Amino acid sequence: MNAGAGGRAAMLPCPVLLADIGGTYVRFAVLADPAQAPSPLWKVETADFTGPTAAIRAYGDRRATIRPRSAFLAVAGKVDGAITRLTNAPWQFDPCEIGKAIGLDAVRLVNDYVPLAAVLTVLDEAAPADLVRIGGGAERTGTRLVIGPGTGLGAAALIPAGDRFLIQTTEAGHIGFGPCARDDDLPWSGLLPAVGRLTAEAVLSGPGLVRLARATGAARGLPTAWEAPSEILTVAGTDAVAGETVRHFTHLLGRFAGDMALVFSATGGVVLAGGIAPRIIAALRTPGFHAAFEDKSPFRDAMRGIPRFVISRPEPSIDGLATLVRDGARFLFPSRDWRRVEADQGPPALATAG
Structure with missing residues (x-):
């Protein structure tokens, strides 16, 4: 892991796009401010889109969606290389590519069980x-x-x-x-x-x-x-x-x-x-x-x-991602991070976020 053992990844700038991306469904929401609840929630089938960029653009085109500055994506796959792939669907994730295509300042990828573990602290x-x-x-x-x-x-x-x-x-x-x-x-x-x-x-x-x-x-x-x-x-x-x-x-x-x-x-x-x-x-x-x-x-x-x-909470992963944004200093977890200032410095770093 880069960023040092136990090192802390920088905070994601708000508004943050939150996404729980599985092999069957994708759920999106935006955390406009850490003091607010994430919204609006949008659930779609993964198979309806060719990849994450197309799905994010479709969510951004919805009338009630606030334009995000960063994205926090929880993906149902192993996050350990420059490119992450869903285990049970053909999507792949390059945070640098996603960040540039959507015009974001930062993108963070984590395994989808990171927010599910984090949400246990607030249930x-x-x-x-x-x-x-x-x-x-x-x-x-x-x-x-x-x-x-x-x-x-x-x-x-x-x-x-x-x-x-x-x-x-x-x-x-x-x-x-x-x-x-x-x-x-x-x-x-x-x-x-x-x-x-x-x-x-x-x-x-x-x-x-x-x-x-x-x-x-x-x-x-x-x-x-x-x-x-x-x-x-x-x-x-x-x-x-x-x-x-x-x-x-x-x-x-x-x-x-x-x-x-x-x-x-x-x-x-x-x-x-x-x-x-x-x-x-x-x-x-x-x-x-x-x-x-x-x-x-x-x-x-x-x-x-x-x-x-x-x-039994309806959208625990979205709430878990919001918890990690609000109180990230309490947690250490593996992530794949990209920031605009690093766009020309090679593949994104695998960090231990917290």
């Missing part, structure tokens, strides 16, 4: 509109972990460091995944040929839910016609295969979340985000999820004490 655990508790022990201090099955599967840790927080991004969705118990009767052989190497994301994501439903139906001799995860979730209460699929998904998500909690010693809690978790809260409160989460012998007692939540 109210007593407010159901922010967080829904699904189980575990009482509030505790320590590292918090956010995990989100959506178009892909992301995870990041929020690690206390004195009076600041370190945000550790991961590529946890791409670890290998498979059976680990004798009574695991999932049709693993039906999942593996469809995707080659089986990863956590290949099962614990929107496409993974569809894949799991097809494999489950085939194993029961019941062909399925579902094409989207929303179709499965809508009928999970009435269709046997859909219901079984959600139970399998919930069990596996509990297993994965518990494994990640062990990896990061997430005593402060595990928080589920993404598009799927808020729709299966009832299933996440059942014993299947929690038994899988806690079945980490010899650490079952410790696992039982870890609090578990689902983010």
